[in-house]
Amino acid sequence: MPRQPRQHLVRLYPEIAQAGSLRAAMQAEFDNVGYSLTASLTSSPGWWDCATRVGDDRRHVTTVLTSEVRWFTMEFWERGVMMAHGKTAELAASAAAINLWQTGSRLRELRAAFPFVRFGELAEAYEQGDPVETHWKSYRRTQVPYIDHDLIEAAYAQPRLRVLFPYTSHETLHLSRCTRFPYTHDIPGITPLRDGTYQVSWPRPRSIIGHADTPSEAVRLVVDHLPDDCRAAVDATAVELADADFTRGPDDRAAARRSDETGPAL
Known part of the structure; x- marks a missing residue:
């Protein structure tokens, strides 16, 4: 019936x-x-x-x-x-x-x-093929309390990180080599802790790399652990990037395809 x-x-x-x-x-x-x-x-x-x-x-x-x-x-x-x-x-x-x-x-x-x-302007930036700078700008000017502005500014000041796509999840600043979800998960994230320090860790599987007393120290720790082939973020999903990136191994491409089907809001 x-x-x-x-x-x-x-x-x-x-x-x-x-x-x-x-x-x-x-x-x-x-x-x-x-x-x-x-x-x-x-x-x-x-x-x-x-x-x-x-x-x-x-x-x-x-x-x-x-x-x-x-x-x-x-x-x-x-x-x-x-x-x-x-x-x-x-x-x-x-x-x-x-x-x-x-x-x-x-x-x-x-x-x-x-x-x-x-x-909004971020959608138009996507339509034009380069949303990275626009997304950084939105984080730099936002007034929401869960965004650590000192951390955002420290990351943006580092040229190798400024060209990556930023996003936050549970107060952690993540960086992706692609601009569309699912994102890549091969760059360390930075989590502000309640005692004023910062934890740097690999996102998936989650493992701690180290701790830092200041945003600048945390950023340097991320830079020290960037993939050797890390370049500016491209207009793609992690799956599209993996399929096109033949310099990465088959296990890496398979891992990209297993990314979660839900992600953080922009």
């Missing part, structure tokens, strides 16, 4: 409830308009009736229905990066925006056609 959509969908989204799920309603909209797209379920089983995903690993859009008011909330992804987001009350507008993105539109073109779409 088919499952019945939840009551808030019946109340807020009658056309979705009638179709049985957002995936079914979105597919019907694609077919009616003539878009050559396929709506699929997301990886979250509990969202079987209220979410759908369209696209592949290179480009995709996820759409989720909110439960308190009528909104189709959307995230536009490209190669591991959420490039834009938005929300609309109309199924047809959601489907049309998905179609434009999946046919290769650029960010400004997407927003011009659908003003409910929002994106």
